[in-house]
Amino acid sequence: MSHKKPVPPQLAGAAPRPRCPVCGMATYSRSGTHPQCMQTSHDRLLRQAIKDAAVPPVSGA
Numbered sequence: 001m002s003h004k005k006p007v008p009p010q011l012a013g014a015a016p017r018p019r020c021p022v023c024g025m026a027t028y029s030r031s032g033t034h035p036q037c038m039q040t041s042h043d044r045l046l047r048q049a050i051k052d053a054a055v056p057p058v059s060g061a
């Protein structure tokens with residue numbers, strides 16, 4: 001009785017998983033970016049946009 005052990009996908013020639021552009025880790029996500037990383041980067045952009053759109057305080061009036 002002989003059973004072969006399964007070969008790891010990395011050694012079996014499977015295509016490497018895409019890397020998340022935000023954190024650099026391998027991802028299973030179809031978009032190639034972790035949902036939580038996408039949320040983090042979106043939050044950062046939104047915070048910057050709010051900061052840029054803020055009206056400066058009026059002084060000397």
Ligand SMILES: [Zn+2]
Pocket residue numbers: 020021022023024025033034037
């Ligand atoms: Zn990520």
